[in-house]
Amino acid sequence: MADVVIIGCGAVGAATAMELSRYKLELVILERENDVAVGTTKANSAILHAGYDPRPGTLMARLNVRGSELCRAYCHALDVPYRGCGSMVLAFSEEERETLRELLDRGVKNGVPGLELLTGDQARAREPELADTVQAALWAPTAAIVSPWEMCLAFAETAVKNGAQLRLNACVTGIERRGEGYTVHTAQGDVEARYVVNAAGVDSGAVHDMAAPHSFDITPSRGEYYLLDKAEGARVNTVIFQCPTKLGKGVLVSPTVHGNLIVGPNAEPSEPHDEATTAGGLAFVKERALLSVPGIDFSKSIRNFAGVRANTGRDDFLIGCPAPGFLDLAGICSPGLTSAPAIGEYAVELLAREGLALEKKEHFDFSRRRVRFKELSPEAREELVRRDPAYGRVICRCETVTEGEILACLRTPIPPVSVDGVKRRVNAGMGRCQGGFCAPRVVEILSRELHLSPGEIVKDRAGMKMLARETKGGEADV
């Protein structure tokens, strides 16, 4: 019997698993998909929010500010791309200037360090591309940008390296109370556990209902984005927000840790898994973003995508135990990515209050390094290629990703099984051509290394085959 079963391996489930893996516990993580970080964690604004937005006194306020500190420390320790670039919220009217004063007041109450109100000219002195119509801004130096999927992967890998068992393709279909614990039914058979943690994102309402009386609804809200080429990546240096509304934090313009520019999101009611983009949604995003930064060249767009928020209509996360030994980490909408490590810490505290015995391990492996060939000096590259010629074969030309890096990620604690899984780990396919050049080569490498035919290689989720058909000679039509 496992001590704790965690349902869902997005940022929240992974962070919780990592925190629990510091203790002598049998941990099992059950994830429905074929990889970690494939829910909302892979499709969001990638901002580590400073923490002035949540209402003071809420869990969300506390976990956001603590999470922002922990993310900085953990990204550094686990080699996750992170940039402490700060953020600005813009005001275009006297009414919005009042909103900035409210946000400043909230931020001070929430314990956010370094907040400062700027005039329009002071804001433009920092960000010359801001519109002339900007009257004032709230500067938050502790805001940052991150690679969200790599942060989640790093947390999950750390949990696995420290003994947690990750079961992929293990959709939870039912939960039954048995004696002092639970039987969790999954697509791969039953798992017995003393404690169960619900970290199922937009499905956290459905998982809650498997173990406890219905008490909340998730009302999914979709946000759509433009991702622009690196030619636009330096358009701004900080995260540029507009004033938040009831619908969310508004349309932002931000650099990404990979050197691109991200613009979005809108907020539209949606189905839980509807990640489609729409002409109307994108037109709205574009129109709003140009109010903040009029010079954005949208002809440099290389991709559109959408993510789905796990909203509940309340202005706080739903964290607590609705049944003995069953912990909900539910309704984790924005700033859930930022808060994830703090939610993990808090989850451990709540499970201990439920009676989980915690004994620290003598050794906790909290290290992670990955080779990024394109960031190496010419001498280091030469030495690496001499030791392993696979680093001399460039697979993704846009991002300069080598075969050596792809082979290395296949030897990590959570190896990829899809073309997008490789992309999330080493950036192959993230550049201007969006995999037009490297995808067939990644298919070949995965096919060879996983001993599968090219026709069996998937783009992302199970069933999303990359190839329409294979020819009789075994060659693939891509």
Ligand SMILES: Cc1cc2nc3c(=O)[nH]c(=O)nc-3n(C[C@H](O)[C@H](O)[C@H](O)COP(=O)(O)OP(=O)(O)OC[C@H]3O[C@@H](n4cnc5c(N)ncnc54)[C@H](O)[C@@H]3O)c2cc1C
């Ligand atoms: C448009 C948008 C912008 C955002 N921007 C930001 C931002 O800039 N900064 C920020 O801090 N936050 C942001 N957020 C919020 C943040 O992305 C989420 O709060 C966070 O990713 C939630 O993580 P999670 O682990 O709870 O959910 P998820 O990442 O969705 O993970 C849940 C996992 O549970 C699995 N699962 C579901 N049901 C089952 C089942 N029955 N059995 C097994 N597994 C199951 C799913 O497959 C999934 O992998 C944004 C969200 C959106 C949508």
